[in-house]
Amino acid sequence: MAARSTEVETKLGVHGLFVVPDLSDPAAGVVEVQQRPPLALRATYVDTPALRLAREGITLRHRTGEGAPRWTLKLPNLNGSSNGLSRDELSVDGPMSTLPDELRTLLVAVLRGQDVHPVAVLKTDRSTVVLLDAEGGLLAEVVDDTVSVLQGRRVVTRFREIEVEQGEAAGAADACRAVTERLLAAGAVAAEQLPKVVRALGPRAQEPSDLPAPPVVDARSPAGDLVLSALRTALARVVANDLGVRRAEHDAVHQMRVACRRLRSDLRTFRALVEDERVGPLRDELKWLAGSLGEARDLEVLLERVDEVASRDPLCALEEAGVADVRRLLQRNEDKALAAAHEALASPRYLALLQLLVDVADEPRLTELAAQPCRDVLPPMVGGAWDHVARRAGKLHTADPDEEWHRARILAKRARYAAEAVAVVLGKPARRTAAAAERVQEVLGEHQDAAYAADHFLALPRLEPGNGVLAVTCGRLAERERAHIRTVRDGFPKAWRKARRKGATGWMRG
Numbered sequence: 001m002a003a004r005s006t007e008v009e010t011k012l013g014v015h016g017l018f019v020v021p022d023l024s025d026p027a028a029g030v031v032e033v034q035q036r037p038p039l040a041l042r043a044t045y046v047d048t049p050a051l052r053l054a055r056e057g058i059t060l061r062h063r064t065g066e067g068a069p070r071w072t073l074k075l076p077n078l079n080g081s082s083n084g085l086s087r088d089e090l091s092v093d094g095p096m097s098t099l100p101d102e103l104r105t106l107l108v109a110v111l112r113g114q115d116v117h118p119v120a121v122l123k124t125d126r127s128t129v130v131l132l133d134a135e136g137g138l139l140a141e142v143v144d145d146t147v148s149v150l151q152g153r154r155v156v157t158r159f160r161e162i163e164v165e166q167g168e169a170a171g172a173a174d175a176c177r178a179v180t181e182r183l184l185a186a187g188a189v190a191a192e193q194l195p196k197v198v199r200a201l202g203p204r205a206q207e208p209s210d211l212p213a214p215p216v217v218d219a220r221s222p223a224g225d226l227v228l229s230a231l232r233t234a235l236a237r238v239v240a241n242d243l244g245v246r247r248a249e250h251d252a253v254h255q256m257r258v259a260c261r262r263l264r265s266d267l268r269t270f271r272a273l274v275e276d277e278r279v280g281p282l283r284d285e286l287k288w289l290a291g292s293l294g295e296a297r298d299l300e301v302l303l304e305r306v307d308e309v310a311s312r313d314p315l316c317a318l319e320e321a322g323v324a325d326v327r328r329l330l331q332r333n334e335d336k337a338l339a340a341a342h343e344a345l346a347s348p349r350y351l352a353l354l355q356l357l358v359d360v361a362d363e364p365r366l367t368e369l370a371a372q373p374c375r376d377v378l379p380p381m382v383g384g385a386w387d388h389v390a391r392r393a394g395k396l397h398t399a400d401p402d403e404e405w406h407r408a409r410i411l412a413k414r415a416r417y418a419a420e421a422v423a424v425v426l427g428k429p430a431r432r433t434a435a436a437a438e439r440v441q442e443v444l445g446e447h448q449d450a451a452y453a454a455d456h457f458l459a460l461p462r463l464e465p466g467n468g469v470l471a472v473t474c475g476r477l478a479e480r481e482r483a484h485i486r487t488v489r490d491g492f493p494k495a496w497r498k499a500r501r502k503g504a505t506g507w508m509r510g
Helices: 101-111 172-185 196-201 223-246 252-269 279-310 320-345 348-362 374-395 402-426 428-463 468-502 505-509
Strands: 003-013 032-035 039-047 059-064 070-076 085-093 117-132 138-151 154-166
Touching: 003 172, 039 196, 059 196, 070 101, 085 101, 101 223, 101 348, 117 196, 138 172, 138 196, 154 172, 154 196, 223 252, 223 320, 223 348, 223 374, 223 402, 252 279, 252 374, 252 402, 279 320, 279 348, 279 428, 279 468, 320 348, 320 428, 320 468, 374 402, 374 428, 374 468, 374 505, 402 428, 428 468, 428 505
Parallel strands: none
Antiparallel strands: 003 085, 003 154, 032 117, 039 059, 039 117, 059 070, 070 085, 117 138, 138 154
16 A cells, blocks of 8 residues: 655755755754765656656656665645645555556546656765754754766766755744755755756656646637637546545545536537537536446435434434444445446546547537627527526426426526636626526535435435334434425525526626
């Protein structure tokens, strides 16, 4: 299993004769400085010929010279410090000849079938001091590296840098800032916060991602530019959340599923702008992917809901053992659903979907209408989506089956997505419509969550027929959800009137 950690470091440039000053600083909490033995490291970095990994801020290397030979994958940490370079690090011991599957799998969406090969070999002579607080806690490591970039046995360039890597002790961030200031005062200089291999590879490794970038769009832009923006934004979201799903990051399954559904909706809304035989298959494959993620997401929501449902009536408490059994079975089902989702992401079908999405996003075939300005073309398209939800929502009755209410929710979501898509170019009126549609979607979403939960609770006892406590608990949970559904239905007409009033739909009619 890969060892995981988060690396937060600040890189400084120094000349060959720079002398690291005394870094003890009691005022910053640094009471002890320890020198570690020097290291001679040799790292082979691998990437595609087009440097896809480096251009996404990702590095993958095999290194020797510090314990066992080891593969290390470093990924941008988007939630990390704004100062310096913050990356998540995953390491697996092993030989250079075999890239571990657990690292390769994480890169499927970035590599998209491309193989990786050595692109740079770096030899590093490293001197390290560690800075400790009064309790012996690690505040920082200060690493002084002289890096030789090799071509065969020949050194083609050499540079020196100092890294101040943040430790885990309390006060580590403040100590790192103080140490960095001391190094700057001694003659070090601020440097670009780049991985060593990016510096070694040069400008090509700093080029934008190979994924096509969304264009800048305004009200006067051709409407086709908004289609390009929707496609390319969705592509970036799918690729970014692919990694989150594989790493079991919170909400990643949800966000990846939303990216698929939003793009399907956008392609439907803007279908008059696109004349591309690839769009139909693309929508079908996006539906398949969203469906592959669906059960895992629904069970995630249901697990978060159980305790709230169980506590709705404090005067009629449910047996703790029964609620615990419900959670246990739901967790088991979620684990199975996540395994099925990962199986889908490991399939050739998923790779084909990614490539199809890249191809369409790069150059969709558009209609003549797409050449007209956004402000002229887009409002009626949003109006059509709003009209669909208005017709359905206005006719909903409290006695209608759950499916009718669910259908209204889907239409509200489409109207919201359509209005949000055009809001970037059409401004406040579209944002108001999007907000109104979102309010309708939220009410109907609560209805759908409760209906799904009630059905699921009633199905759980079949998994353990002899568990009487489970059966009673599930029945009572389902009753509470059906009662909640009645409340939602009773309140919906008022919610719909308010949303319709605030929706400001006149702008859609020209």
